[in-house]
Amino acid sequence: MKTSQLVPRHGVVIRITHWIGVLAVTLLLMSGLQIFNAHPALYWGPKSEFQRPWLAITAAPQPGGEPIGVTRLGGANFKTTGVLGWSGPPDARSALGFPGWATIPSWRDLATGRRWHFFFAWVLVFNGLLWLAWGLFSGRIRRELVPTRADLAPSNLRHEIVTHAKLQFPKDEKARRYNVLQKLTYLIVTLTLLPLMVATGLAMSPGVDAGAHWLVDLFGGRQSARSIHFICASLIVLFVLVHLAMVVASGPWNNLRSMITGRYRIETEGEGR
Amino acid sequence: MSSLHRRGWLQGLGASLSGLWLAACDRISTSDRGMAVLDSAEQLTRRAQRLLVDRRALAQEFSPSLISKRFRPNGSTDPDDPAYRAHAAAGFADWKLVVDGLVERPMALSLAELRALPARSQITRHDCVEGWSDIAKWTGARLGPLLDRAGLKSDARYIVFHCADSLDGVVNYYESIDLIDAYHPQTLLAYEMNDAPLPVAYGAPIRLRVERQLGYKHAKYVMRLEAVSDFSKIQGGQGGYWPDRGYEWYAGI
Numbered sequence: 001m002k003t004s005q006l007v008p009r010h011g012v013v014i015r016i017t018h019w020i021g022v023l024a025v026t027l028l029l030m031s032g033l034q035i036f037n038a039h040p041a042l043y044w045g046p047k048s049e050f051q052r053p054w055l056a057i058t059a060a061p062q063p064g065g066e067p068i069g070v071t072r073l074g075g076a077n078f079k080t081t082g083v084l085g086w087s088g089p090p091d092a093r094s095a096l097g098f099p100g101w102a103t104i105p106s107w108r109d110l111a112t113g114r115r116w117h118f119f120f121a122w123v124l125v126f127n128g129l130l131w132l133a134w135g136l137f138s139g140r141i142r143r144e145l146v147p148t149r150a151d152l153a154p155s156n157l158r159h160e161i162v163t164h165a166k167l168q169f170p171k172d173e174k175a176r177r178y179n180v181l182q183k184l185t186y187l188i189v190t191l192t193l194l195p196l197m198v199a200t201g202l203a204m205s206p207g208v209d210a211g212a213h214w215l216v217d218l219f220g221g222r223q224s225a226r227s228i229h230f231i232c233a234s235l236i237v238l239f240v241l242v243h244l245a246m247v248v249a250s251g252p253w254n255n256l257r258s259m260i261t262g263r264y265r266i267e268t269e270g271e272g273r
Numbered sequence: 274m275s276s277l278h279r280r281g282w283l284q285g286l287g288a289s290l291s292g293l294w295l296a297a298c299d300r301i302s303t304s305d306r307g308m309a310v311l312d313s314a315e316q317l318t319r320r321a322q323r324l325l326v327d328r329r330a331l332a333q334e335f336s337p338s339l340i341s342k343r344f345r346p347n348g349s350t351d352p353d354d355p356a357y358r359a360h361a362a363a364g365f366a367d368w369k370l371v372v373d374g375l376v377e378r379p380m381a382l383s384l385a386e387l388r389a390l391p392a393r394s395q396i397t398r399h400d401c402v403e404g405w406s407d408i409a410k411w412t413g414a415r416l417g418p419l420l421d422r423a424g425l426k427s428d429a430r431y432i433v434f435h436c437a438d439s440l441d442g443v444v445n446y447y448e449s450i451d452l453i454d455a456y457h458p459q460t461l462l463a464y465e466m467n468d469a470p471l472p473v474a475y476g477a478p479i480r481l482r483v484e485r486q487l488g489y490k491h492a493k494y495v496m497r498l499e500a501v502s503d504f505s506k507i508q509g510g511q512g513g514y515w516p517d518r519g520y521e522w523y524a525g526i
Binding site for chain 1: 299
């Protein structure tokens with residue numbers, strides 16, 4: 001016999017900053033790919049060694065035919081026609097790093113992409129500061145996100161990894177709190193990846209570099225900062241994909257409601273199913 | 274069967290939503306009002322940088338070992354203006370840089386006279402708005418002492434650089450900077466690159482070096498400096514060829 005009840009799950013500041021963050025990160029990613037497309041190659045160090053990118057997306061001309069999209073990662077070449085390097089409608093393909101459906105605007109326009117990017121970078125920063133100030137002031141970052149000693153016990157970590165892999169999620173009182181994998185993931189995203197995005201972004205600014213040589217040196221030079229910016233963005237995309245999969249696997253409507261109205265349904269009696 | 278059906282339905286919904294999303298973003302990108310909202314961030318960026326970064330701060334300088342072996346020439350690399358080509362063919366022997374506008378003493382300086390002005394050498398990083406960077410050594414006349422010689426009038430606020438090249442075959446390239454940047458010690462009219470006379474591909478006989486800003490501010494083939502109180506009447510009115518086409522006038526980011 002099970003009874004269920006709606007319990008308060010996410011506070012209003014969390015819900016607002018979450019959705020503003022979703023909007024900002026999405027627009028930053030897509031306008032960022034537009035900016036990347038202006039020179040779809042990445043390097044290490046202060047300058048571009050054009051002969052030695054660690055990542056390059058190109059259109060390779062083919063004798064007597066259409067070019068093919070080639071993505072070079074380290075020493076390996078991958079054929080990525082249709083998505084990376086050479087994409088668009090089959091009869092009107094063009095040389096483009098990331099395809100038009102992934103960029104803002106959908107056509108090649110660096111100036112407009114930069115407008116979008118810098119506007120929503122400010123949105124992300126103000127949103128992040130609001131979340132951080134509130135999280136620290138209310139103590140919720142410490143209470144809800146910092147793992148406890150029990151969280152970090154090897155047996156608990158093993159248990160969480162195994163149950164996540166089996167897509168088994170608690171539906172009872174335990175669902176009121178984040179599990180240790182959530183805590184660690186959210187901490188890494190909010191307090192490491194997103195701040196790194198901002199810092200590496202600033203390190204690419206020649207104006208900021210003049211006032212803070214240490215910042216660009218910290219990342220190993222401007223081209224390294226650009227590479228780290230891209231890698232952190234990729235890790236955020238990876239996080240979003242896993243996050244969405246977990247949302248779906250652990251009850252999409254219940255999760256979605258808790259992030260909109262704040263209320264989450266838990267089972268309070270019996271063993272569940 | 275029903276789950277397959279549902280999957281198709283969900284995929285359709287996802288595709289339509291992302292299509293709508295893209296269409297909405299594209300629509301904002303082409304609307305004046307949408308772009309005006311996005312532009313408000315540029316003011317914020319400029320103010321924040323001016324607040325946080327000392328405008329006299331020097332751009333990083335690098336050791337000679339980091340100089341790029343093949344610096345990428347960008348923009349125009351061989352202007353087809355007949356007068357320019359004649360000067361280039363003659364090694365710029367009779368070429369003169371015009372300094373006019375809101376100055377007490379308009380003048381025309383030969384390359385030899387420019388070389389006699391207070392000079393500076395610096396090994397700096399050139400950051401293209403596209404995202405790549407190259408490093409080179411630049412030697413040139415410091416702009417500040419040159420402007421002092423011409424004597425700026427009190428209403429002069431910007432220096433406009435008029436160039437010999439044209440990217441679209443219709444209008445000539447131009448750029449502008451304010452007086453704080455003009456008097457920055459690293460702001461040069463460079464006549465040498467890597468200890469050799471500036472090659473044509475890089476802007477001979479002189480190009481602007483305004484370190485701390487993106488590459489498109491570094492006007493090549495500079496023919497004339499004009500001191501102005503505002504640049505709203507020049508070409509598109511945004512203070513530069515690329516700013517007229519949507520790029521930031523203040524290119525510190």
